[in-house]
Amino acid sequence: MSEQKYPAYGKVYLVGAGPGDPELITVKGSNILQEADVIVYDRLANPELLSITSEESEHIYVGKRPGKPSVSQKQINHILVTKAREGKKVARLKGGDSFVFGRGGEECIALKAANVRYEVVPGISSALAAPAYAGIPVTHRKVARSFTVVTGHTIKKSDSFENWCHLVNSDTLVILMGMRNLHKIAEQLVRLGRSEDTPVAVIQNATYGDQKVVRGTLETIAEEAEGLSSPATIVVGELASQSRELSWFQADTGETGVAREDHILTNFAG
Structure with a gap:
């Protein structure tokens, strides 16, 4: 070879x-x-x-x-x-x-x-770090023996999440880039058979000084997390409820977080 x-x-x-x-x-x-x-x-x-x-x-x-x-x-x-x-x-x-x-x-x-x-x-990856900083283990004996990471949008931004049948029974489901579709995602998971009482947590700006964690269920999370924006990580499953007991990270409530630059490169033609 x-x-x-x-x-x-x-x-x-x-x-x-x-x-x-x-x-x-x-x-x-x-x-x-x-x-x-x-x-x-x-x-x-x-x-x-x-x-x-x-x-x-x-x-x-x-x-x-x-x-x-x-x-x-x-x-x-x-x-x-x-x-x-x-x-x-x-x-x-x-x-x-x-x-x-x-x-x-x-x-x-x-x-x-x-x-x-x-x-x-x-x-x-934030798929691991965001839950950890919110006090959520993605696996835990007798509760979750696996976790699944999935994107919350597609390149065409037309995903109706109808093909999520194989995800609905994931022990812990971690969703990246899903804030824009949070309501649709929660609704579809319930429609596919997940209990509307399933715990959900949303972690915004994970590991930054202005990290924010919002908790709810599949029935309530879209309303609870209204106003949150990307970057945010969504965690669905029984272990999301552990965030209340195992939360350890203290956000700097007086901080606005690290400023992110918004320069656009124009020197190179595609």
């Missing part, structure tokens, strides 16, 4: 930034940020992480903003390939983990097609 040969380009590192708190990035991810020539970063990657980068490094913001003009995935792929071909060490910094609804696989495909070397540095 022959190995793919790469030209003497630079290299791209897909680095998971973790769920928000900058201290939750991995040691390896932190080391790469300090050494990188270029940092290409997303909206959900905590901008405080840029403070550990080299003063000479180039920072390129490519965050996608829901419902607003954003850098396309094609543009992002082009940036990564272009910078690597300039011989640069590129850190592609993504919130959470690059391979958990982070489109990291798409970027790896583009890099491989361009014959550019890459490495994946896993990060802590």
